[in-house]
Amino acid sequence: MKIKPSSIGCQRSLRSRSIVFAYAVEYNGRRNVCPATMFAGLAFVILYASAGFADVVSTVDGGGQRVSSASYTMDGSVGGIGGLSAGGSVTNSGGGSSTQPAAAKSLTVNATPSSIDEGSTSQLGGWAVMDDDSITMLSGADITWDAPAYPIASIASNGLLAASAVYTNTQATFSGRYLDATGDGHLLVLDSNPDNYGIYAGDSLPDWWQVQYFGVNNPNAAPGTDLDGDGQDNFFEFTAGLVPTDSQSHFALRIEPVPGQPALRNLVFSPIIAGRTYSVEYRDALATPPWISLAGTTQTDNGDERTVTDTGASGLRKFYRVKVEKP
């Protein structure tokens, strides 16, 4: 018995995924159980004849997932307590004092808005508590801002902050100085586009998943790569809910006879993961399309393993595959 990986072609979309994986069995006619080491979602049984080969294509359909926004516009404005125009001069709002304090006891900085989409902007500003306990409202231009760090791409001299692309919702910290006081502030950068980060952008896999398993900017996270060598690439492993860095985590299908029931075959596959749908399809001849949804079956689950019983397996031969879909 030989197992031969099929050629695989995918139409990929981040908005939904369905994937059919194919492997072929060259069968000697004496057994009708595919090996437990079979890697992917397609197995073939030839019921009463020898034969074997395969070349089946995987497909991916469009669908749901998160919606990306191509661009965002955020009008910055000076926020916080005051209402100073950008570039405005320092104002002593303590009231009644005729002298300008020379030192600040504390600095509070903020961002307006405090939650922004990646790639958009927020206006920084703040206020200082002076030595005489008066409060001075500050525009973004009044404060000297530290060099930005991820996920902040830049902070202009007027305090306009621009966010980087992110792979997950990420809190940003910015720091400013006014006179001898310093202060830190925070804003949340939202992962509004799941497929726009670094070298992972535009490859149909969510960037958070790629970073989770491969860290940032790792070429091994590419959709067509099979780092763990289990015969299933990253795109399939994501779709099927598998671990792309663990060769023991792979989708498997086997075919078993039903004792005393020669017209039945059990199709046993795993793992079954929440949020996916699984459907068995068949052909009577491998090279003759179309694949047909297998009807008239019974189904039982045992842990993460599912058994679908084909009650019409009485023909000369029959080829099966399992379609895995992630909405």
Ligand SMILES: [Ca+2]
């Ligand atoms: Ca993103």
Ligand SMILES: [Ca+2]
């Ligand atoms: Ca990606």
Ligand SMILES: [Ca+2]
């Ligand atoms: Ca794996």
